[in-house]
Amino acid sequence: MTPDAILFWILAVVTVVSAITVVLITNPIYSALALAMAMIGISALFVTLNAYFIAGVQLIVYAGAVMVLFVMVLMLFDLRHELQAFTRGKISGAVKIACVGMLAGLVVGAIYMSSSSLIHASAAETMSSVDATKQLGKLLFTQYLFGFEALGVLLLVVAVGCVALARSKGGTHEHH
Amino acid sequence: MGHDAFQITINCLKLVVIFLMMVQAVPILVWLERRGSGFIQNRLGPNRVGPLGLMQLLADAAKFLMKEEFFPETGVKLLYYAAPAAALIPGTLAFCAIPLSTPVHIEAFEWLGQSWGPYTFLFQGFDINVGIVYILGISSLAAYVILMAGWGSGSKYSLMGALRASAQIISYELALGLSIVGVILMYGTFNLTEMINQQQGPLNFQFWGHTISSTVSWLPNWGIFYQPLGAIIFFAATFAESNRLPFDLAEGEAELVAGFHTEYGGFKMLLFFIGEYGHMMVASGLMVAFFFGGWSIPGVSFDQVSSWASGATSSSSLASIFTSLIFFVSFFVKLAVFMWIFIQVRWTLPRFRYDQLMDLGWKTMLPWALANTILSALFIFVAHS
Numbered sequence: 001m002t003p004d005a006i007l008f009w010i011l012a013v014v015t016v017v018s019a020i021t022v023v024l025i026t027n028p029i030y031s032a033l034a035l036a037m038a039m040i041g042i043s044a045l046f047v048t049l050n051a052y053f054i055a056g057v058q059l060i061v062y063a064g065a066v067m068v069l070f071v072m073v074l075m076l077f078d079l080r081h082e083l084q085a086f087t088r089g090k091i092s093g094a095v096k097i098a099c100v101g102m103l104a105g106l107v108v109g110a111i112y113m114s115s116s117s118l119i120h121a122s123a124a125e126t127m128s129s130v131d132a133t134k135q136l137g138k139l140l141f142t143q144y145l146f147g148f149e150a151l152g153v154l155l156l157v158v159a160v161g162c163v164a165l166a167r168s169k170g171g172t173h174e175h176h
Numbered sequence: 177m178g179h180d181a182f183q184i185t186i187n188c189l190k191l192v193v194i195f196l197m198m199v200q201a202v203p204i205l206v207w208l209e210r211r212g213s214g215f216i217q218n219r220l221g222p223n224r225v226g227p228l229g230l231m232q233l234l235a236d237a238a239k240f241l242m243k244e245e246f247f248p249e250t251g252v253k254l255l256y257y258a259a260p261a262a263a264l265i266p267g268t269l270a271f272c273a274i275p276l277s278t279p280v281h282i283e284a285f286e287w288l289g290q291s292w293g294p295y296t297f298l299f300q301g302f303d304i305n306v307g308i309v310y311i312l313g314i315s316s317l318a319a320y321v322i323l324m325a326g327w328g329s330g331s332k333y334s335l336m337g338a339l340r341a342s343a344q345i346i347s348y349e350l351a352l353g354l355s356i357v358g359v360i361l362m363y364g365t366f367n368l369t370e371m372i373n374q375q376q377g378p379l380n381f382q383f384w385g386h387t388i389s390s391t392v393s394w395l396p397n398w399g400i401f402y403q404p405l406g407a408i409i410f411f412a413a414t415f416a417e418s419n420r421l422p423f424d425l426a427e428g429e430a431e432l433v434a435g436f437h438t439e440y441g442g443f444k445m446l447l448f449f450i451g452e453y454g455h456m457m458v459a460s461g462l463m464v465a466f467f468f469g470g471w472s473i474p475g476v477s478f479d480q481v482s483s484w485a486s487g488a489t490s491s492s493s494l495a496s497i498f499t500s501l502i503f504f505v506s507f508f509v510k511l512a513v514f515m516w517i518f519i520q521v522r523w524t525l526p527r528f529r530y531d532q533l534m535d536l537g538w539k540t541m542l543p544w545a546l547a548n549t550i551l552s553a554l555f556i557f558v559a560h561s
Contacts, residue, residue: 059312059313
């Protein structure tokens with residue numbers, strides 16, 4: 001194996017193991033920490049692909065985002081009633097199965113669609129970091145503008161929803 | 177890494193030397209801080225152990241090593257022990273990416289019966305094309321260390337401190353990131369070395385097709401003259417990022433005992449200390465690289481120093497090393513000035529109240545940083561049209 005391959009496998013194992021830990025571990029704090037670890041692993045994988053700018057942005061944006069998640073987890077830490085309500089029952093079971101189905105569809109779709117579009121690293125054209133950043137910026141603000149803005153609104157909805165749920169007086173349970 | 181054994185060895189040694197430089201600067205800085213604060217507050221500070229109290233830090237280190245090993249009852253072992261070690265990582269990795277001086281050119285030479293080709297060594301740990309993005313990304317990981325310490329200690333005071341720190345870092349990271357967008361736009365690069373190269377020579381810039389140069393010939397072409405507002409916001413935000421007074425709400429001892437490191441003692445506590453000073457060094461180094469010309473000396477060009485050095489030494493390799501060292505001293509002097517400002521501010525300003533801190537971050541610094549970005553973009557658009 002070449003050094004690049006060894007590095008890739010180490011990073012891949014770290015990323016995948018921490019991503020699985022996010023889902024499997026019961027303590028939400030460790031879950032958030034494992035998510036941060038997975039983000040760092042993905043960022044390092046971008047570095048091995050020579051995508052330095054995306055690697056850095058991955059660190060800045062996602063590490064910050066997971067930090068917010070961390071705080072949200074602490075805000076929602078003692079919502080025992082809600083946990084009960086959302087983890088038992090037929091409807092939530094159906095939602096879980098639907099989520100698993102969607103995730104499986106996403107994974108299969110990603111593998112199926114990317115196998116033809118991937119370029120070998122040596123064949124991909126290289127450009128300077130400023131050019132690459134310029135291209136990225138142009139695409140984000142023209143072709144993918146709607147998706148970009150919609151994601152921002154989605155994040156805002158999550159933040160507002162979390163604050164609304166965690167407010168002790170306005171929460172869904174009354175023993176305060 | 178390098179092409180042969182010599183280059184790889186030097187490149188690895190460089191990383192070790194830069195790490196040691198950072199760690200070894202801490203005792204001197206602590207001494208400076210304690211003596212300096214003593215004089216600021218009209219008292220003496222530590223002056224008993226050794227000349228001028230310089231040996232105080234060795235005594236402190238010995239004390240830290242011999243303290244009782246302590247683990248809080250409700251703590252989480254893994255996080256509690258991992259946090260102090262992890263505290264060193266972000267500062268070290270970020271500092272390695274800052275160019276400290278000019279590259280060293282070594283001529284081809286014979287050694288151990290083998291000829292070693294000409295080399296160029298950069299005077300920094302490693303060169304990354306998107307230096308700024310990398311440093312900001314690595315520094316943003318520092319908040320996790322505080323959260324790990326806060327959660328792992330299993331104490332209310334620690335957790336409160338950690339929560340405050342994370343909220344503060346999220347708030348000020350926005351202003352910090354936005355304040356240097358103007359810098360990036362102006363230089364048109366993410367690379368710190370290229371930025372410093374553009375700040376060489378006397379003050380001059382292009383405006384509407386004319387080259388405008390200042391009448392004072394020794395005024396350097398530094399970023400501070402183009403981005404004064406960005407510099408102020410950046411420097412203020414780095415105080416918040418490194419949890420220094422007046423933004424050290426995370427350890428506000430009047431309310432939280434000692435905040436996130438309440439449960440830490442001995443050498444583990446010292447590691448957090450080194451991490452904090454590492455952050456200050458990264459912040460000062462970035463300040464120098466962005467706004468104060470990096471290693472450049474005002475009024476003296478690289479060629480002048482280089483020709484002087486080759487006159488004073490026998491070989492061109494030695495001259496190159498000599499030149500780099502001279503410029504390194506220049507960088508270090510500038511770095512020391514900003515470190516001293518960090519210390520001076522700590523002992524001059526009182527701590528903010530928490531709501532004042534958040535107001536300052538969100539309602540003052542963020543809008544000003546945004547305004548600076550927009551104005552810089554407009555100005556650059558007009559100037560280059």
